[in-house]
Amino acid sequence: MTGVSLSRWTMSYFAASLLALVAAELMMTLGYGFPNAPLKSPDTLVLVHVVALGWLSLLMCGALFQFVPVLVAKPLFSNTLPLPTLICLIGGIAALLLGFLTLAGRVQPVLPYFLLASALLGAGFALVLWNLGRTLWAARPLPLPARFVVIGLCSVAVAATLGIIFALVLGGATTYPPFLAIAAEGVSIHAIAGFGGWLTFTAMGVSYRLLAMFMLAPELDSPSTHAALGLGAAGLTIAIVGGVAAIWWEGQPDTALLVAGLIAVAALALYGRDMLHLYRARKRRDIELNSRMAALSLASLAASVVLMAVLLALGRLSDFIAPLVFLVAFGWLSGLGLAKLYKIVAFLTWLECYGPVLGRASTPRVQDLVIEQRAIKWFLIYFLAVWSGTAALLLEHTFAFRFAAAVMLVATSGIVVQLLCTRRLLNVGAEQRLPAGASRPRLLMSVARQS
Amino acid sequence: MTMTFVDLDVRPILRAGGEPFEEILSAVAALGPGEGLRLLATFEPVPLFSVLGAKGYSHEARELEAGDWEVLFRPTGVEKPSEAEVSIAAGDGEEWPEPVTEMDNRDLDPPEPMVRILAATETMKEGEVVSALLCREPVFLFPELEKRGHCWRGGFEPDGKTYRILVRVASQHGA
Numbered sequence: 212m213t214g215v216s217l218s219r220w221t222m223s224y225f226a227a228s229l230l231a232l233v234a235a236e237l238m239m240t241l242g243y244g245f246p247n248a249p250l251k252s253p254d255t256l257v258l259v260h261v262v263a264l265g266w267l268s269l270l271m272c273g274a275l276f277q278f279v280p281v282l283v284a285k286p287l288f289s290n291t292l293p294l295p296t297l298i299c300l301i302g303g304i305a306a307l308l309l310g311f312l313t314l315a316g317r318v319q320p321v322l323p324y325f326l327l328a329s330a331l332l333g334a335g336f337a338l339v340l341w342n343l344g345r346t347l348w349a350a351r352p353l354p355l356p357a358r359f360v361v362i363g364l365c366s367v368a369v370a371a372t373l374g375i376i377f378a379l380v381l382g383g384a385t386t387y388p389p390f391l392a393i394a395a396e397g398v399s400i401h402a403i404a405g406f407g408g409w410l411t412f413t414a415m416g417v418s419y420r421l422l423a424m425f426m427l428a429p430e431l432d433s434p435s436t437h438a439a440l441g442l443g444a445a446g447l448t449i450a451i452v453g454g455v456a457a458i459w460w461e462g463q464p465d466t467a468l469l470v471a472g473l474i475a476v477a478a479l480a481l482y483g484r485d486m487l488h489l490y491r492a493r494k495r496r497d498i499e500l501n502s503r504m505a506a507l508s509l510a511s512l513a514a515s516v517v518l519m520a521v522l523l524a525l526g527r528l529s530d531f532i533a534p535l536v537f538l539v540a541f542g543w544l545s546g547l548g549l550a551k552l553y554k555i556v557a558f559l560t561w562l563e564c565y566g567p568v569l570g571r572a573s574t575p576r577v578q579d580l581v582i583e584q585r586a587i588k589w590f591l592i593y594f595l596a597v598w599s600g601t602a603a604l605l606l607e608h609t610f611a612f613r614f615a616a617a618v619m620l621v622a623t624s625g626i627v628v629q630l631l632c633t634r635r636l637l638n639v640g641a642e643q644r645l646p647a648g649a650s651r652p653r654l655l656m657s658v659a660r661q662s
Numbered sequence: 663m664t665m666t667f668v669d670l671d672v673r674p675i676l677r678a679g680g681e682p683f684e685e686i687l688s689a690v691a692a693l694g695p696g697e698g699l700r701l702l703a704t705f706e707p708v709p710l711f712s713v714l715g716a717k718g719y720s721h722e723a724r725e726l727e728a729g730d731w732e733v734l735f736r737p738t739g740v741e742k743p744s745e746a747e748v749s750i751a752a753g754d755g756e757e758w759p760e761p762v763t764e765m766d767n768r769d770l771d772p773p774e775p776m777v778r779i780l781a782a783t784e785t786m787k788e789g790e791v792v793s794a795l796l797c798r799e800p801v802f803l804f805p806e807l808e809k810r811g812h813c814w815r816g817g818f819e820p821d822g823k824t825y826r827i828l829v830r831v832a833s834q835h836g837a
Binding site for chain 1: 769780782783799801804805807823
């Protein structure tokens with residue numbers, strides 16, 4: 212049997228991740244963390260990890276438990292592990308944030324928070340790697356999009372390992388000199404493995420498949436896609452292996468990161484060309500909201516690459532790293548995440564509710580679960596706010612940034628309300644909503660029978 | 663039994679250094695019921711035998727004068743999807759009847775292909791077969807078919823882009 216069932220806990224991952232996104236936007240609106248606090252302050256670390264772990268990583272894990280099986284046309288290795296995985300990850304994130312808050316003196320160190328965070332996040336990501344790794348291993352030879360996911364999973368292993376080393380150093384559990392050196396100089400490598408390898412590479416792999424699927428474009432298996440994969444993997448290897456080796460022997464990873472950055476630009480350029488090709492080669496002329504909004508997130512990625520190149524040329528990258536990371540996190544990754552959530556929540560809800568009665572009763576279409584005219588304004592406001600926020604950070608205008616964050620918060624809330632309406636079938640006419648044999652989906656879990 | 667053959671001469675293409683594979687496949691796709699293909703080539707096209715074998719054609723090759731070859735492809739009525747995957751209950755090697763419905767769902771937005779196949783199975787009798795062409799592997803359809811007790815066989819066609827699924831309707835249409 213090669214079918215794919217609904218991943219029972221994916222909706223819980225999505226709900227937890229959206230809560231983290233709203234929390235992060237609220238923090239930025241209230242002026243918590245950068246730019247009101249210094250870049251490397253504990254408050255900024257709280258904010259960055261709410262975004263990177265709470266929002267983006269939980270979103271990605273929930274999506275992968277559902278979509279790695281679709282990428283490789285094989286069932287998920289375990290449908291029971293995602294729940295303990297989620298509990299470990301949420302517990303680990305909470306412990307990590309409490310650890311940063313003790314550094315800032317805002318919380319009493321009642322428990323060894325950093326050690327707890329190391330154990331829980333280590334266990335959580337190990338479970339993610341085990342479950343998805345076994346699923347992918349059973350499906351060799353892997354189709355091209357799944358190979359991007361493999362690179363992403365290798366990167367999250369690196370990012371988590373470095374994070375655990377940092378936490379052990381911050382928690383006072385080790386004074387091993389190389390670990391101290393990595394904790395002092397390895398933050399950029401940790402961030403590249405996380406934002407570049409894990410989140411960006413995985414998002415690239417998933418986007419190859421989802422965009423082709425939703426726009427009826429031919430699947431890409433072209434030399435440029437292979438080159439994007441190879442160059443991206445090479446860039447990450449140089450950044451991570453070269454960077455760590457450089458810290459170990461010489462103390463500074465800068466040269467390795469510069470070389471890796473140039474290779475990454477080439478890989479992203481090829482990826483951008485592939486995405487343009489998918490949009491041009493599509494058979495559907497009139498594409499859905501998720502594909503149109505994904506184009507804005509791809510534009511944000513292109514803008515990030517241009518911004519990085521300009522800052523490198525001016526020698527100002529380290530001064531303006533915050534606006535660059537902000538644009539990558541909120542324009543590219545969050546923008547793509549929200550756009551795809553809009554379709555994925557509708558599709559999974561539709562399949563869960565109407566799958567059992569398809570062909571037997573009149574059912575709504577997937578598109579009947581959403582009202583795009585209502586959602587589009589929130590998406591457009593969201594992207595405009597993100598781009599304005601990036602500009603505000605570049606111009607070092609703190610108040611304008613907080614205003615942009617407030618607008619992002621409003622827009623995200625609007626999108627979340629639309630997702631809730633979709634999940635509760637509120638956009639479907641009452642006469643069509645629940646034909647005999649269909650059951651109303653629960654908010655946080657999918658109860659379709661597992662095969 | 664008499665059989666009509668459609669002639670296809672790919673020798674000019676081959677002599678010009680071209681690749682006639684696409685022409686051959688489209689000529690085969692255009693064959694009517696009971697029609698065969700008479701192919702003329704400059705060499706014995708051995709790789710084609712397995713490709714068209716998978717599409718349900720037997721072959722009979724004969725060398726002509728001047729080193730050219732004539733190959734007669736006859737439909738055998740037994741279609742074997744390449745890299746075939748089957749549902750657990752589908753059995754192996756067992757003959758299925760000819761499909762009563764053929765549908766081409768390649769240009770439909772997901773999940774419309776799945777909806778149409780499930781709708782077709784609801785109107786069919788026990789043991790009848792529906793055949794559908796899709797533009798990708800219908801991974802969400804398989805569990806729905808199995809919950810209803812239907813058997814399926816599927817696989818990519820030799821072009822690697824078209825997925826063909828055959829569904830045999832169960833006696834009691836599942837829960």
